[in-house]
Amino acid sequence: MNLQAIADELYRHQTSAAELEKLTLRYEGLSVEDAYEIQQLCMGKYMNEGQKLVGWKMGLTSKAKQQSVGVDEPIFGHLLDGMELYDPHVSLTGLIHPRVEPELAFIFKHRLEGDKILPRDVWLATECVVPAVEIIDSRYKNFSFTLVDVVADNASSAKFYLAEQAYSPYQIALDQVGVVMRRNGEVEQTGAGAAVLGHPVRSVVEQVRMLSRIGKAVEPGMVVLTGGITEAIYIHDGDRISVSFEGMGEIELTVSQ
């Protein structure tokens, strides 16, 4: 099977904001390994054009989401500098059916690699923790996919924004941090850090272990988005999305055409 051709197709759909049919409906026998290969080939095209790899994102980090696609482990995707919002403002141009979710991001000062990483290794390598929002946008029709589809599509990443204020990872119990997401003043979702694999640090551990399978690592200066703390909500022109993180401030995201 020509994985490069599939990667090229996904790249075209990602860059033109056009939906496509699930790969798994059209190609038989694609494995999860193939899907990660497609993801890397596709991201390679952006990097050949000059975009930089700035980190990694975890997906399917809650039991509920894993059950919805019938798996029992999370997935990951690449974060490129072109995905990062400079201001908490997102334009719908170039997006298909975007949704936003609140997350905690880790920023690293030391390299993390290998399949035997433990939480204490993560703490030693972490510079700070920052509240974040991720805008996810599946390129598949109706936001509907299987595990192989979503992995190939870079785990649905589209945009992300990190809050300006960073926090010491030791100040706050990250599993207990409460999160309230409001749209135009109305509470839409609430959750707490433990929604992410029991504790967000577990998500970083899984991220590093999964990267080691493809010979990659978390490099100094990189970001890891650990996974949605609540369900993602759809965003529309004119929405004002505010996300409060207990003891870690607030992100106000505006949405326009």
Next chain:
Amino acid sequence: MAVFQMEDLAAELFAAERALRTIPPLTERYPDMSMEVAYQIQLLNAHKKQQAGDRVVGHKIGLTSKPMQRMLGVNEPDFGHLFASMRYRSRDIVDFPLIQPKVEPELAFILAEDLPGPDVDADAVLRATRSVVPALEVIDSRIADWKIRLADTIADNASAGCFVLGDEPTPVRDANLTTCGAVLKVNGEVVETGAGAAVMGHPAIAVAWLANKLSSLGTTLRAGDVVLSGAVSAAVPVRSGDHVALSFGRLGRVEFTLAKANLSESSWG
């Protein structure tokens, strides 16, 4: 609805609760049953329990989240009565007789002063509150398979079962009640998370609603009353033997084990 019909329906619910069996939804027979009639049925059974020697220790508020209100097609919460016999303490083995229980993480308000309606707002609630404490409410339904509509759950004491209060109350002025995070675990696994704002934007808004609703029915929240302010996440089904723990960050924690053999397992698949 005639008084004798309300008395019959109250008696049916009362008998079902005692026998630990379910009955078909009341709204199957009375699709147009009003909220007022449903509260009358609830009150008839509350009086029956008081006459039998049980004591009202407070109230619970239900349907405080948008998704729940949408599901039942309403835009206000409902309430039920809490009795002394329903009250447990953290780390208890909960042996309350239950049919098809689910558990909800909540914040309980303990009042220091009476809260007479009708113009109570969230600030008045906070002024009258002595402390808040994490609570696990075990909800249960006497209606088969939880097929409830609004009037069914109101008549059935807002689907109350029993409740477990934490043992370290926090003075309300020291508590952030909107972003405080709640983590619910069953047998050690995270099953739900949420934050206080899930309850109508702020749990004190729900308590204010209750004070005003009770005032319209001629009663008042009293000093010392417990108010369960509403669930901060979806309800989770539990089985006998389950260990349930709620951690509410700086507001503390509460946990219990559901006794073996106090559930009619046949009715809860």
